[in-house]
Amino acid sequence: MIQQKLDLDQLLQGLTNFPTDLDYLRLITKNALNHYENYHTARAQLAKHDGPSFLAPTWGTTFENSSLWIGGRRPTLIIRLERVADEPLALLAYKCRKVGESSQGEVVDKAMDAHALDMYNILMEADKLRLDILKRMIDILSPLQAVVFLVASKKLHLSLHEWSKRRDIQMGITQLLGTNYNSSYSSDPPPEPGP
Secondary structure (H helix, E strand, O other), rough: OOOHHHHHHHHHHHHHHOOOHHHHHHHHHHHHHHHHHHHHHHHHHHHHHHHHHOOOOOOOHHHHHOOOOOOOHHHHHHHHOOOOOOHHHHHHHOOOOOOOOOOOHHHHHHHHHHHHHHHHHHHHHHHHHHHHHHHHHHHHHHHHHHHHHHHHHHHHHHHHHHHHHHHHHHHHHHHHHHOOOOOOOOOOOOOOOOO
């Protein structure tokens, strides 16, 4: 984040002080791209140790993490500056003298609320699709196969949750997030289905 801020300052100074010096503009653009490449290289090394942490980084806000695509900004954000930033936020951010200033707080809040509603709608559509696929799978299975499938699916989901909690604790992630995981499920798992 510090490097992002330094790059932004350099780019803004270039726009203000050297708007016609094409060589300088190319140089500062290349510097910013090099910093992105360095970040990606360093992240690749760290992600070898704990890839899942980089899909929704702990240092990102929930709003930021909602706009991620495989651990980074969506490629379309660069091309389209997705609806969240189309008019209000992109223009407001560009016009800001200081990053994150809130002189246009009401407009920013409205744009972020619209984005949150869009994310809700996407989530609802994704849930609907997941449920539809599950129902279709159950329809093609025999009743016994359907039960076995659901048992396996639920055991996988619950086991991944428990294993992930244990892994987060071992890696110290819970301390970073201030997360207090409840103890494991106290009830015994259901018996395995017979052959």
